[in-house]
Amino acid sequence: MPDPSVYRPAPGTIPVGPGVYKFRDPHGRVIYVGKAKSLRQRLNSYFADLSQLHARTRQMVTSAASVEWTVVRTEVEALQLEYTWIKEFDPRFNVRYRDDKSYPSLAVTLYEEFPRLQVMRGPKRKGVRYFGPYSHAWAIRETLDLLLRVFPARTCSAGVFKRAQQIGRPCLLGYIGKCSAPCVGRVTAQEHRQIVDDFCDFMAGKTDVMIRRLERRMAEASGNLEFELAARLRDDIEALRRALEKQAVVLGDGTDADVVAFAQDALEAAVQVFHVRGGRVRGQRGWVVDKLEEISTGELVGQFVTQFYGAEAEQAGASIPREVLVPALPEDAAALGEWLSQQRGARVDLRVPRRGDKRALAETVARNAAQALTQHKLKRASDLTARSQALAELQDALALPSAPLRIECFDISHVQGTNVVASMVVFEDGLARKSEYRRFAMRSGTGDTDWIAEVVRRRFARFLQEQVELGADADSDPAAEERERADGHPAALVEGPEGRLRPRRFAYPPNLLVVDGGAPQVAAAAAVLADLGIDDVALVGLAKRLEEVWLPGESYPTILPRTSEGLYLLQRVRDEAHRFAITYHRQKRSKAMTVSALDNIPGLGRTRRKALLLRFGSLKKLREATAAEIATVPGIGPRTAEAVVAAVAPEGGTGTVRGDKERGNDEDGASTRDRENM
Numbered sequence: 001m002p003d004p005s006v007y008r009p010a011p012g013t014i015p016v017g018p019g020v021y022k023f024r025d026p027h028g029r030v031i032y033v034g035k036a037k038s039l040r041q042r043l044n045s046y047f048a049d050l051s052q053l054h055a056r057t058r059q060m061v062t063s064a065a066s067v068e069w070t071v072v073r074t075e076v077e078a079l080q081l082e083y084t085w086i087k088e089f090d091p092r093f094n095v096r097y098r099d100d101k102s103y104p105s106l107a108v109t110l111y112e113e114f115p116r117l118q119v120m121r122g123p124k125r126k127g128v129r130y131f132g133p134y135s136h137a138w139a140i141r142e143t144l145d146l147l148l149r150v151f152p153a154r155t156c157s158a159g160v161f162k163r164a165q166q167i168g169r170p171c172l173l174g175y176i177g178k179c180s181a182p183c184v185g186r187v188t189a190q191e192h193r194q195i196v197d198d199f200c201d202f203m204a205g206k207t208d209v210m211i212r213r214l215e216r217r218m219a220e221a222s223g224n225l226e227f228e229l230a231a232r233l234r235d236d237i238e239a240l241r242r243a244l245e246k247q248a249v250v251l252g253d254g255t256d257a258d259v260v261a262f263a264q265d266a267l268e269a270a271v272q273v274f275h276v277r278g279g280r281v282r283g284q285r286g287w288v289v290d291k292l293e294e295i296s297t298g299e300l301v302g303q304f305v306t307q308f309y310g311a312e313a314e315q316a317g318a319s320i321p322r323e324v325l326v327p328a329l330p331e332d333a334a335a336l337g338e339w340l341s342q343q344r345g346a347r348v349d350l351r352v353p354r355r356g357d358k359r360a361l362a363e364t365v366a367r368n369a370a371q372a373l374t375q376h377k378l379k380r381a382s383d384l385t386a387r388s389q390a391l392a393e394l395q396d397a398l399a400l401p402s403a404p405l406r407i408e409c410f411d412i413s414h415v416q417g418t419n420v421v422a423s424m425v426v427f428e429d430g431l432a433r434k435s436e437y438r439r440f441a442m443r444s445g446t447g448d449t450d451w452i453a454e455v456v457r458r459r460f461a462r463f464l465q466e467q468v469e470l471g472a473d474a475d476s477d478p479a480a481e482e483r484e485r486a487d488g489h490p491a492a493l494v495e496g497p498e499g500r501l502r503p504r505r506f507a508y509p510p511n512l513l514v515v516d517g518g519a520p521q522v523a524a525a526a527a528v529l530a531d532l533g534i535d536d537v538a539l540v541g542l543a544k545r546l547e548e549v550w551l552p553g554e555s556y557p558t559i560l561p562r563t564s565e566g567l568y569l570l571q572r573v574r575d576e577a578h579r580f581a582i583t584y585h586r587q588k589r590s591k592a593m594t595v596s597a598l599d600n601i602p603g604l605g606r607t608r609r610k611a612l613l614l615r616f617g618s619l620k621k622l623r624e625a626t627a628a629e630i631a632t633v634p635g636i637g638p639r640t641a642e643a644v645v646a647a648v649a650p651e652g653g654t655g656t657v658r659g660d661k662e663r664g665n666d667e668d669g670a671s672t673r674d675r676e677n678m
Contacts, residue, residue: 003062004047004061004062005047007065007067008047009043014040014044015039015040017038017039017071017072018036018071018073018078019035019069019070019072019078020034020069020081020082021035021042021043021067021070022068022069022091023067024066024068031092033082033089033091034082035075035078035082037075043067050062054294056093059559060093063093074335076335076338076342079335079336082306083310087310095269095289104119104121104140105119105120105130105131105140106118106140106203107119107128107130107131108129108196108199109127110127110196111127111128113189114154114183114192115154115192115193116153116157117154117155117199119137119140129200131282147202147240148173148178148179149177149235149236150202150210151195151196151198152173152177152179152180153192153196153199154182154183155173161183164181164184165183165184169184180192180195198210203282204278211237211240211241214237217233218230218233218237255279255323256276256278256322256323257276257322257325258273258276258324259273259274259325259358259365260272260301260305261327261366261369262297262301262366263373264291266291266544266547266571267290267547267562267567267568268376269288269289269291270286270287270372271304272284272372273285274361274365275321276321276361286368286369288372288373288376297327298328298331301327302330302332306339309324309343320348321348322346322347323351325353325362326351326352327362328352333350386565387430389565389566390564390565390566390568391403391405391566391569392566393565393566394512397549397558397564398540402511403511404510404511404538405511406426406427406428406510406511406512407428407510407511407512408424408425408426408427408510408514409424409425409513409514409515409516409573409574409576410423410452410515410516411577412451412452412455412581413582413585414442414451420442421581421585421588422442422581423439423440423578424455425576425577427569427572427576432576437580438459439581440455441588442455448517448521449520449521450524452525453527456513456528457528457531460528460532461532509536511537512539513525513529513537513538514540514541514542515539515540516541516542516578517550518541518543518550518557519550519554519557521541522539522550522551522552525541526552539551542570542574547560547567549567601640602640603639603640603643604643608635608636611634611635612633612644623648625645626645627641627644628641630644
């Protein structure tokens with residue numbers, strides 16, 4: 001691994017003022033651009049102990065061959081220079097906020113003699129006014145279809161417009177009243193531009209003014225007995241109101257604002273922006289980006305605002321609103337606000353909403369960001385190509401003889417060593433196999449390594465036992481193969497309750513065994529496998545802090561690329577094991593709290609306890625019940641009811657009664673009895 005100390009600047013040579021720095025690779029290409037309030041403090045952090053750096057940062061500094069910097073006078077200048085360099089060099093280790101798709105906008109080509117209304121995608125152009133972006137092009141066309149009745153502006157292309165001029169006949173929209181037909185001279189260029197200006201005012205939020213103007217014209221027409229004109233104006237007003245219904249008011253004070261929210265995990269971040277103009281949501285945009293280092297929400301805000309509004313200012317400064325509402329402020333919030341104001345040419349407030357409508361809208365945007373990140377992950381998980389790539393990457397990175405088609409992962413859950421449980425989840429062909437999930441209640445041990453060793457031993461001891469049983473069955477009956485063929489199921493399937501077939505609990509070994517943890521947990525699991533004589537199961541550990549992959553006997557972890565589908569698959573397996581373990585731990589903890597209150601009541605056995613739990617549902621409700629109400633439960637007499645009241649008094653215990661689910665179904669739909677291995 002390259003040593004960053006080779007190109008580390010000499011002590012005392014890095015200035016302490018604000019500036020922007022660039023890391024270059026051995027070929028001289030810029031691979032990272034950053035800014036700092038204090039260059040010395042920031043750059044020294046990159047040359048700390050490599051083991052303490054974030055995995056992505058470590059990859060960057062070990063890929064670089066030199067670092068250089070430029071001193072500036074203020075933090076605002078640093079922001080501007082950082083944005084300029086990121087755009088110029090496109091460094092591979094910088095987060096780039098590129099759209100997850102191309103969002104359409106409603107554009108008005110004001111630079112033309114006869115401005116055109118149209119759907120437009122891609123980079124913004126000078127002389128064009130934009131409204132949106134919208135989620136779908138059809139939403140723009142629906143809005144236009146309603147508004148063209150009131151604002152009959154040109155929507156045709158240059159070719160169609162020129163042809164209509166040549167033949168002296170307008171297109172269909174001109175005949176049905178949805179275009180004022182400037183191509184054939186029905187209106188002058190000045191009259192057509194006034195129509196377009198009215199349209200822009202309406203879209204910019206001056207809706208009440210326009211509706212009142214039409215209402216006055218309708219009243220005048222009616223007073224002059226021009227009933228046909230009055231009826232048409234009435235229909236125009238109704239069309240405007242229908243268009244407004246599609247854009248509900250979210251901020252009653254008519255604020256122009258962009259509301260930004262983030263959702264993130266260890267490797268990726270999703271950002272959503274709602275564009276609010278005149279108090280109405282005019283558009284929405286979203287991105288999903290790779291995180292290249294461990295950064296806070298405030299730092300994500302700083303990166304996003306610089307890149308997004310830097311590009312917006314270049315394309316159309318008017319698109320930067322008066323307010324930018326964010327979930328957290330970066331350290332250089334004051335400088336960022338000043339920079340935004342310079343980009344817009346007017347004051348811009350960068351702040352966190354604390355209460356009221358703006359806070360409620362921010363929470364809505366945050367939910368959209370979380371949903372976008374979830375959908376992004378599900379899309380990757382359901383992609384057959386991505387799953388195949390993930391398995392192939394794991395095979396190469398871990399030097400496996402074949403792709404790990406079956407992956408098992410173990411995780412431990414407890415609270416200060418109490419109610420210790422373990423989970424085992426199974427992924428086959430990159431997808432969760434929930435019917436194969438298992439869970440364990442730990443019997444001994446005093447730490448994660450002991451518990452990992454115990455659960456691995458129990459799982460593979462059962463596997464070896466079932467292999468012996470399968471071998472014994474085959475040896476005792478030479479016609480076993482014929483019987484399997486006649487029965488229609490292999491020996492790995494056994495007959496369960498009511499004659500139904502089910503797989504043996506641990507009949508299939510994994511190709512890859514994953515434990516949640518680092519080197520100590522991997523060493524504990526490896527020792528158990530060696531003791532049991534199992535040498536054909538690959539073993540890795542996935543540490544949460546830096547998403548490092550640990551192999552048995554290795555002093556340093558394996559770092560998979562940040563874009564690796566293999567790493568993404570390991571994360572999903574580990575997260576699913578964590579979720580399943582926590583679910584079981586909460587059930588056991590809740591049951592333990594309940595049993596402590598009802599366990600020692602004379603005359604109250606398991607069946608009656610279960611009846612009480614089913615009847616009242618929680619310990620709180622049981623406390624509120626009288627002895628007479630408790631006595632109505634089948635099997636509970638007056639004397640036992642009084643004992644229950646005394647036992648569940650406030651000093652008798654606390655907790656939530658979940659009910660006896662030993663033979664019930666958990667949230668994944670698999671039998672708890674089949675999954676618990678006490």
